Amino acid sequence: MSTPTRRDLANALRFLAIDAVEAAKSGHPGMPMGMADIAEVLWNDYLQHNPGNPKWFNRDRFVLSNGHGSMLQYALLHLSGYELPLEELKRFRQLGSKTPGHPENHLTPGVETTTGPLGQGFANAVGMALAEKLLAQRFNRPEFEIVDHRTWVFLGDGCLMEGISHEAASLAGTWGLHKLIAFWDDNRISIDGDTGGWFTDDTPARFEAYGWSVIREVDGQDSESIKAAIEAALRAQDRPTLICCRTTIGFGSPHKAGKESSHGAPLGQDEVAATRAALGWPYPPFEIPQPIRDAWRAGSAGQVREHQWGQLFDAYAARYPAQAEELVRRSHGELPAGFGADADAFIARLQADGPVIASRKASQLAIEAYAPLLPELVGGSADLAHSNLTLWKGSKSIVGDCTPEESREANYVHYGVREFAMTAISNGLALHGCFVPYDATFLVFSDYARNAVRMSALTGARAIHVYTHDSIGLGEDGPTHQPVEHLAALRYIPGNDVWRPCDAVESAVAWKAAIERADGPSCLVFSRQNLPHQARTPQQLAAIARGGYILKDSVGAPELILIATGSEVGLAMQAAQQLGDGVRVVSMPSTEVFERQDAAWRESVLPQACRKRVAIEAGVTGFWYRYTGLDGAVIGIDSFGASAPAEALFPHFGFTVEHVLDAARALA
Numbered sequence: 001m002s003t004p005t006r007r008d009l010a011n012a013l014r015f016l017a018i019d020a021v022e023a024a025k026s027g028h029p030g031m032p033m034g035m036a037d038i039a040e041v042l043w044n045d046y047l048q049h050n051p052g053n054p055k056w057f058n059r060d061r062f063v064l065s066n067g068h069g070s071m072l073q074y075a076l077l078h079l080s081g082y083e084l085p086l087e088e089l090k091r092f093r094q095l096g097s098k099t100p101g102h103p104e105n106h107l108t109p110g111v112e113t114t115t116g117p118l119g120q121g122f123a124n125a126v127g128m129a130l131a132e133k134l135l136a137q138r139f140n141r142p143e144f145e146i147v148d149h150r151t152w153v154f155l156g157d158g159c160l161m162e163g164i165s166h167e168a169a170s171l172a173g174t175w176g177l178h179k180l181i182a183f184w185d186d187n188r189i190s191i192d193g194d195t196g197g198w199f200t201d202d203t204p205a206r207f208e209a210y211g212w213s214v215i216r217e218v219d220g221q222d223s224e225s226i227k228a229a230i231e232a233a234l235r236a237q238d239r240p241t242l243i244c245c246r247t248t249i250g251f252g253s254p255h256k257a258g259k260e261s262s263h264g265a266p267l268g269q270d271e272v273a274a275t276r277a278a279l280g281w282p283y284p285p286f287e288i289p290q291p292i293r294d295a296w297r298a299g300s301a302g303q304v305r306e307h308q309w310g311q312l313f314d315a316y317a318a319r320y321p322a323q324a325e326e327l328v329r330r331s332h333g334e335l336p337a338g339f340g341a342d343a344d345a346f347i348a349r350l351q352a353d354g355p356v357i358a359s360r361k362a363s364q365l366a367i368e369a370y371a372p373l374l375p376e377l378v379g380g381s382a383d384l385a386h387s388n389l390t391l392w393k394g395s396k397s398i399v400g401d402c403t404p405e406e407s408r409e410a411n412y413v414h415y416g417v418r419e420f421a422m423t424a425i426s427n428g429l430a431l432h433g434c435f436v437p438y439d440a441t442f443l444v445f446s447d448y449a450r451n452a453v454r455m456s457a458l459t460g461a462r463a464i465h466v467y468t469h470d471s472i473g474l475g476e477d478g479p480t481h482q483p484v485e486h487l488a489a490l491r492y493i494p495g496n497d498v499w500r501p502c503d504a505v506e507s508a509v510a511w512k513a514a515i516e517r518a519d520g521p522s523c524l525v526f527s528r529q530n531l532p533h534q535a536r537t538p539q540q541l542a543a544i545a546r547g548g549y550i551l552k553d554s555v556g557a558p559e560l561i562l563i564a565t566g567s568e569v570g571l572a573m574q575a576a577q578q579l580g581d582g583v584r585v586v587s588m589p590s591t592e593v594f595e596r597q598d599a600a601w602r603e604s605v606l607p608q609a610c611r612k613r614v615a616i617e618a619g620v621t622g623f624w625y626r627y628t629g630l631d632g633a634v635i636g637i638d639s640f641g642a643s644a645p646a647e648a649l650f651p652h653f654g655f656t657v658e659h660v661l662d663a664a665r666a667l668a
Helices: 006-024 030-046 067-080 086-090 120-139 157-161 163-175 203-209 223-234 269-279 290-297 301-319 321-331 339-353 359-373 419-432 443-459 486-491 504-516 538-546 568-579 591-595 599-605 622-628 646-652 657-666
Strands: 061-064 151-156 180-186 213-219 241-246 377-381 412-414 436-442 464-468 497-499 522-525 549-552 560-564 583-587 613-616 633-635
Touching: 006 030, 006 067, 006 086, 006 223, 006 269, 006 290, 030 067, 030 151, 030 180, 030 223, 061 067, 061 120, 067 086, 067 151, 067 290, 120 151, 120 163, 120 180, 120 321, 120 419, 120 443, 151 157, 157 163, 157 180, 163 203, 163 419, 180 223, 203 213, 203 241, 213 223, 223 241, 301 321, 339 359, 339 504, 339 538, 359 377, 359 464, 359 504, 377 419, 377 464, 419 436, 419 443, 419 464, 436 443, 443 464, 443 486, 443 522, 464 504, 486 497, 486 522, 486 622, 497 504, 497 591, 504 522, 504 538, 538 549, 538 591, 549 568, 549 599, 560 568, 560 622, 560 657, 568 583, 568 613, 568 657, 591 599, 613 622, 613 657, 622 633, 633 657
Parallel strands: 061 151, 151 180, 180 241, 213 241, 377 412, 377 436, 436 464, 464 522, 497 522, 560 583, 560 613, 613 633
Antiparallel strands: 549 583
């Protein structure tokens, strides 16, 4: 064939998507067909990446927020030379393939984040762009822009309908993330049909109101219009950019273009043949002519980019060795060499001091101790900083008038009342790398953020979600603010570590464990009310990190085991004093961590021979029967709370020594 045109290159994307969906007998061909021209221009002319090294530090980040169109991304990765062979595209949506129905960052080389729940990829991209900005402020010098990459995101009408897009776009504008560029696939079609009946927002005006640069009325099927729009976006130096691309879903299909029938189902063999004829693509399924492949792979441009950056970084390291060393360490996800020992020393001091404080205050003390050791620790709260106690003495807002020197230390994010976007942005910060982000709100509002917490676990994001006001113990705000089912809901998320510490010492251990966990998120759950300090031997102190341990043991083999978390550990200890020598108290700050311990440890803490067990936690009871068995007892709350002082609520709901004694004595 003659030299391929841009349309030829875009059609290669289209037909790889069409053929893969047809082979799988499921999928979403319409979006890849509509956005192929945009993707071709971006990836061939602008995207800074190296297919030979998908984890190159200074690469641009590309996020497919409308993740149902995943075949577009797989086609891009395959044609660009990533380690994604054609056989994997032929296995689209099949068990064990690297081409799942929606992009998954841990499966496919070159996929930065898992997307599919609409709007969350966009919020992740905001987090990635924020990461780039903060790193540039900290490490760049006038002659060395070693942190210099962009975040590009594709999003559809569905992403923009979701409330999280409003939250995230508002923050991106406030933060002036000028290296964030979003392409809106304005095809006016969703699953139910023409969006004119349910999506009539003036989207360009909305983004302008958020403080974005907006490029309107771009022909999304014309490469020159797309290129001109990107050039204009690159000139925006103080704000993010939305490029509004008018496209046709299912572009090229004679009978399904512009219709919802092309959105989420294969075109069908007859329509595929008609589309091949309409677009002048005479090749059989999955066949890409070599001239088109050669034009896509574009030689070794990615290797050249990385090599040139490597030379710049070497010169930077010679001039600024300490900064270079820190950046390398952070980019590898490594903590400072002395962090573990320093954290252990702090924990030992807390054990010796024995403070009687709320665990939310203990959380703040832990941040005060750990944050000066960890420049990568960046976080904030959803407008509850003084209740969540996430501010510390070294907190410096990422927004505000400050000198370049001061901006290098920016580490605190005021998210406003935006729990969902806050959590998804934290995921983006974590997935970008070089940061250990934390975010915070009341535990009851984890409901607003729960799907983003789920995505933290699914992506393996090293994010820390802080939740305070953990029970009826918050008191007078009443049942709307008193979490009951939330601990169980968070524990049921696979791969999510939930910690509910009983005192300042367990709180510090929980923070240390969350910071050191490199393969997933942690939820740290803290009280509003003061909690008693618990005495421990050095062995017990070391055992906290195992998630569940013996806090008070019986004289001989235990006849009764009391299991508790958080504020209820103190209650269990009081009851044990009255029940006598045959009672063991187990503090279980993290059931997930406990269940990862070896069988010998679990048996040593909860021996199978002792079946008389009582679990105590101010939340729903069902979760705890896995530890007590159905013949055991669980003291909890299977109703909503009430508005009253905490000291009245706990006895009202049965959290008294007498109730624990009665439950224990009633066991056969």
